[in-house]
Amino acid sequence: MEMIQELRLKREFKKVFNIRVIRGFLSIVMFVVLWQLVVFIKVPYLENLPYPKDVAAGAADAAGSRTYWFGWGISLVRIFVGFIMAQLIGIPLGLAMGISRTFKDFTFPVFEMLRPIPPIAWIPLAILFWPTRELSIYFLVFIGAFFIIVINVIQGVSNISVSLKWAASSLGARPKHIFWRILVPGSLPSIITGMTVGMGVTWNVLIAAEMIAGQGGLGRMTWEAYTNNNIPFIVVGMVSIGVAGYLCSTLVRWLGEKAMPWKKRF
């Protein structure tokens, strides 16, 4: 679903280089002006929001400070270790479940029992199980992406039309050909969707895990900005997390387009 959204939204943006871009730009400028006004006239509750210019100032000196970029580094490492582990284990498991009915009958119920548990509810268990705090955060990120990729791969494999398998076997393909030349490429679109959606969820899980149990990282820094009452940096932290998340999703989508040249031209 996420992938279709991106493609659809990208097409929207591509044909927009006229008055509609100006309107978009206008609306963002208006949003900032509104933000300034709201704080200025002390609207109840919103008055302790930082001014836009304070946030800009906060962003400027954050860009200069080493710890800020260090925070980016820690978060990105955590995301990639957990995310990639989830794909390495999830994709083969999903393929196995999608292909062999009996394997799925045994494993899917257990999988379905654990899937609805929100990833962040695993925090206490993760801390108990893993020796170091860092490993438990990797585990939580893993949980965030794992269930999503497995579900998408199972769906991907089962959606491959049976006539493609028959066509391959009638051309003399043996099971190993069918697996590598039909099933894997055939479920690639769903794998990419699973990774894109998974990336979105993993960032959420990472932020919460960092705020609750992590040392360092964008989530932690945003939380500490709150505890030391450095309010503008809270917004800077939020925006940096948003940008980091967006970059990762774009990277996954770019990988998807590279892996599926045939898809790009539809």
Add this chain to the structure above:
Amino acid sequence: MSRNDGNGVLSKGDFGEVRLEDVTKVYEKADQSQRVLDECTFSVERGKLTVLMGPSGCGKTVLINLVAGYEKPTSGRIFIDGSPVDGPGSDRLVVFQETALFPWMTVYSNVTFGCQVQGVGRGETKERAEHILKKVGLYEFRDKYPSQLSGGMQRRAELARAMINDPKIMILDEPFRGLDAMTRQLMQEFYVGLFEEIGRTNLFVTHEIDEAIFLADRVVILTFQPGKVKAEIEIDLPRPREFHMLASPRFMEIREQVIDLLYEEASKAFAAGSKAAYDLMGAIVARKGACEKCE
């Protein structure tokens, strides 16, 4: 499987012949069984194009799966060149109803997939691919993906992929479905030319009456459930077939004969209330009482 060398093109004598004897297929579903094919007996002569026709629900596709070897008949036997069928083989090649080009492979890798999986040498594969792609006029499109081709070109690529393995028998399940009538007619002319050039044995399934008569040496019409051979019509139109034959009196005569046979089956299908047949006869029979054709 004997194969003379050169570019692997079988000569007339090598093409296969299919013989069905009292082929019956019954599907067991929970407690009730459904008889889909009932003692079908007909043969697909060597080097001839035989068309299979019948209302939807007469088991055409099931019959193809039996000849191709994907399913086993409940009783009766199917012979290919005298030996019984046991499972799919590359001597019989099926082109399916839904487009079965692999969307993630270029035209070239689609067409050469058969050779690659059977371990044919790179040189020979390349040579055969060029030969067949030029024949279907897709040589300049060999690096394109299926999504970049028009409907007609996709069908030609599918045919090329089937023919490159030089099967003894070509089995085609409505290969030109979904094309607009214009492209469809041109594809029919193209395919009949191809057939007349090599003379490979063909089992061709369609529900388009004109397409059946224009292509076939013989048309086999199946009855509605269970599928049984209702009639076999020899098409004595001269070869090579030209498009203006479509307007010849003999063509129209055969067409009328086929329509009568199909109408009879369609009315039975309607009586059986099968949804697909509902609209076949629905309004007409209801409003005009028993139509004179059906007596």
Add this chain to the structure above:
Amino acid sequence: MVTGAQNHQGEILIKDVTKIYDPEGVHVVAMKDCSFDIAAGEFAVIVGPSGCGKTTLLNAIAGFDTITSGEIYLDGELISSRDRQIKPDVERMVVFQNGALFPWKTVMENVIYGPVVQKRMKKREAVDAAREMLHQVGLNGIEDKYPEELSSGVQRRVEILRALINKPKVVMLDEPFRGLDAVAKTVMHEFLMDIFCESPRTMFFITHDLDEAIFLGSKVIIMTTRPAQVKKIVHVDLPWPREHHVLGSKIYLDLKREVLEAVHEEAKKAFEAGEREMA
């Protein structure tokens, strides 16, 4: 049956219509100086290779799209030109190629949609009219079914009824029977024939199937490939209502040969042009 009061209305005049598409800067002349006319209550069939501008005309008459130059008149009133484009309305009804019945409405809700939304009929009145129409064509009993529960042949007929209940001046059909198998098509032809004979109205029928064109049409307009123009107009003077055994008659065969010759030539040109474009 569907009584149409205005059988003297629905005359279409098409004068030097040109249409140039410009998607992403690629300059495509779809239609150039195309002119012909359709008399009131005439069953006109438009035939030609795919992409020859048949749908361009339909969109202009229906009001879905504009034309680059030229004029189109309906009963003498200008409905489409370079700087004037009439909005779609009930007078000019369209039956779409792969069907446009609202899947989320039942057959009855679909058929009464037109009259009720224009407040021309009260709901009760519309339901009765719809029930009567469905009964006359032998489709009673499916009022509460959803379109996707029906076979495509039945869906097509319900869509035609949904158009006719509004008593349009012109009914435009864009390859409505494409994808139906041969015998289903014969049923649809007889269905359309009955409705047309009952209350003739102008029919603008687009198709690729030549037998369908000659069997249904009182006039067959053959278009050239892009840029589209009228290549030939063949008048089909077979008696109404037409029965299927007419397909074997001599007149029919001559007509078919004439149309086949013209269309085949254009199709070959379009086919080669299409291939080159793709390369």
Add this chain to the structure above:
Amino acid sequence: MISRFKARVTDPQLLRALIGILVFVSLWYLFTAVLNLPRFRLIPNPVAVLKDWFSLTPASGRSIFTKVYYLDIAYSVGRTLTAFAAATILGVSLGLLMGWSRTFYDFTFPVVETLRPMPPLSWIPLAILILPGVEIAVVYITFIAAFFATVLNTLLGVFSIDKNYFLAARCLGSKPKDVFVNVIVPGSLPFIFTGLQIGMGISWMSLVAGEIIAGKQGLGYAIYEGYFLYQFEHVISYMFTLGILGYMSSAGIRAAGRKLMAWESRRRGA
């Protein structure tokens, strides 16, 4: 009726499912209670968890017979439902409006698109700071998660409607208002419900995070509190409770979807 039930019980799939779960639980028991592996020492074994979960007098004071268990559920479910309802009403209407009028879309879409990538949980510090009281903060965090999923999927729903339906509706004489009610709303329903499913999933996740970081009461908070008080049994029983509630809420949405989209489920032969 009985034959159906008999078929259900002996049907191999159910059997394999039970075997799968049994293997999982026995492995869990093996690692924690019997082998006492290093990593598993602190993790309670399944028998202890079940005993605590179903006992009349649980050590942790939290089992299906204690009032506080249902209080926690009430808090969590209450927060999720209010947030989810708000996200649905706001998200769906905004999505439909954006899909319908081009100008409204041009003004609102860029702002939505810039805020969307920000993970909902990054709002936690700001929410706690600004919003009066913890309760609203947790509900807001849960709301944000579901809101973006609903808006975008509704918008996608409107884009997914086949153009012919709009043309047909206008041909039949509908005014813009009729097109909105008779084409846009029903046409985008399938996508709206996908959005609601995704939204519900994220809501539960955000709720737990919100409760742990900012909350005072509820399942998420209790899990974290359990960790500190070394009552690990109910940490696991609460994890499964959350799982069950999550499953029930998406089942509820699916059921509502089937009812509202009768034409989808009665598709030919479905």
